[in-house]
Amino acid sequence: MKKALAASIVTLCLAIPCKSLALAIPETSKSPAPAIIYSPKNTEILVFHGTVQPTENGNGTVLRTEKAVYPLLGGDFAMIIGEKVNIIGKMVREDNIEKIEVARVQFERE
Numbered sequence: 001m002k003k004a005l006a007a008s009i010v011t012l013c014l015a016i017p018c019k020s021l022a023l024a025i026p027e028t029s030k031s032p033a034p035a036i037i038y039s040p041k042n043t044e045i046l047v048f049h050g051t052v053q054p055t056e057n058g059n060g061t062v063l064r065t066e067k068a069v070y071p072l073l074g075g076d077f078a079m080i081i082g083e084k085v086n087i088i089g090k091m092v093r094e095d096n097i098e099k100i101e102v103a104r105v106q107f108e109r110e
Contacts, residue, residue, distance in 0.1 A: 044090040048100060049108075052080050063087055063100060074102040084108045 050065035052072070061077040063070045063085075073092065086106040092099050 045088060045103065046090060048087045048089070049084075050087070051084050052077055052082065054078075054081055068098070071097065071099045072102055073099050077102075077105070080105065080107075 048063055048065055048070065050063045052061055053064050054060070055062055055071070061072050061081060063072055072087070074089070084107075086108065087100060087102055088104040088106065089100045089102040092101045
């Protein structure tokens, strides 16, 4: 009798966590649908690839890409003249000239 009682207690102890775990997990769980959020701030951010060079008059820097030459705004870029970089920023028009307002500069990996 003692062996039967001990075996039933051990069986009950092993069965209780399994039942509670089975009850805690829902049978049909759906993953949440991703929400597409329109953000005009994210749409203005662009990445430009090119070489930083001084301007012709020497009082600024430009980014020379395959498509065009863009003056750089938002910092002193004299220390990276001649470097190939990726510039992250947004396009700004001043006096019908497209300029890049720089948010971040990344150097190309070798």
